[in-house]
Amino acid sequence: QQQVKQSPQSLIVQKGGIPIINCAYENTAFDYFPWYQQFPGKGPALLIAIRPDVSEKKEGRFTISFNKSAKQFSLHIMDSQPGDSATYFCAAPTFSTGTASKLTFGTGTRLQVTL
Amino acid sequence: GAGVSQSPSNKVTEKGKDVELRCDPISGHTALYWYRQRLGQGLEFLIYFQGNSAPDKSGLPSDRFSAERTGESVSTLTIQRTQQEDSAVYLCASSDVGGANYGYTFGSGTRLTVV
Numbered sequence: 001q002q003q004v005k006q007s008p009q010s011l012i013v014q015k016g017g018i019p020i021i022n023c024a025y026e027n028t029a030f031d032y033f034p035w036y037q038q039f040p041g042k043g044p045a046l047l048i049a050i051r052p053d054v055s056e057k058k059e060g061r062f063t064i065s066f067n068k069s070a071k072q073f074s075l076h077i078m079d080s081q082p083g084d085s086a087t088y089f090c091a092a093p094t095f096s097t098g099t100a101s102k103l104t105f106g107t108g109t110r111l112q113v114t115l
Numbered sequence: 116g117a118g119v120s121q122s123p124s125n126k127v128t129e130k131g132k133d134v135e136l137r138c139d140p141i142s143g144h145t146a147l148y149w150y151r152q153r154l155g156q157g158l159e160f161l162i163y164f165q166g167n168s169a170p171d172k173s174g175l176p177s178d179r180f181s182a183e184r185t186g187e188s189v190s191t192l193t194i195q196r197t198q199q200e201d202s203a204v205y206l207c208a209s210s211d212v213g214g215a216n217y218g219y220t221f222g223s224g225t226r227l228t229v230v
Contacts, residue, residue, distance in 0.1 A: 006157075032216040043119070043206050043221030044158070051216075089158060095214030096163055096171040101215040103150065105158035 006106030013080055014114050021075045021109045029101040033073045036089045036105070044089055048075075054074035059106060080113045083108050087111070117141075119222035121207050127228045128197055136192040136225045140209030147190050148219065149182060152204045161205075164190060165213035197229045 005024045013019045031052030036044035050057040050064040050073065055062045061078040077084055087110050091103040120139040127136050140147050149161040158176035164184040175181070184190040194201055204226050208219035
C-alpha cells in the first residue's frame with residue numbers, strides 16, 4: 001500500500017524564517033503532488049500543487065521543490081508569518097478502481113511561527 | 116451550497132451505538148471522498164464515490180463501516196456498534212471531476228467521540 005512519509009512532525013520557527021517540510025513517496029499513479037493547509041477546527045484546504053513538467057512551483061511565499069529520481073518533494077515557506085501557523089499535509093495520488101485515483105496523505109507537520 | 120457541509124459538527128455517542136454522519140458536497144461535484152483523521156494523525160482514506168461507478172471501499176476499516184451516496188448529492192457514513200477507537204474527526208471532500216489530480220474541497224468535519 002502506498003505510503004507517504006512526511007517530516008518533521010512539528011516545527012517552530014521565528015517570524016521571517018523559512019520552514020521546510022519534506023515528503024517522500026513510494027509509488028504514485030502519476031506525478032501530481034499537492035500540499036494542504038489545515039487550521040484548527042477546519043478541514044484541509046489546497047495550498048499549492050506541482051505537476052511533473054516542472055521541478056519547482058512557486059505561489060507567493062510558498063514553493064514546492066520536486067525531485068523525481070529521489071521520489072521526494074518539499075514545501076518551503078518564505079518570510080513565514082504567525083498566520084502561517086497551521087498543520088500542513090503533503091499528498092500523492094494512488095490508484096483507485098479502474099482508471100480512477102485518490103490522494104494518500106502524509107501524517108502532517110504542525111508549524112508554529114513565533115513573533 | 117458554497118462549500119462542503121457536514122453534520123453534525125460534533126457527536127458524542129455511547130460505545131455500541133450506531134451513528135450516521137452526513138455530507139453535502141458542492142453542487143455539481145461528481146466525486147466525493149470520506150477520510151478519517153485521528154488526533155494528531157494524518158488523513159486516512161475510507162471511501163470514494165465517483166458518479167454512477169461502483170465506489171472504492173478499500174479504506175473502510177471493518178464491516179461496521181458503510182457509506183451511501185444518492186446520485187451526485189448527499190452521502191452518509193454509518194458506523195455500527197461504535198468502539199472507542201472509532202473516535203476521530205471524519206472529513207468529507209468533493210471535487211468537480213474525479214481523481215487525485217483535481218483539488219479536493221473539504222468540509223470542516225464531524226468530531227466523533229465514543230464514550
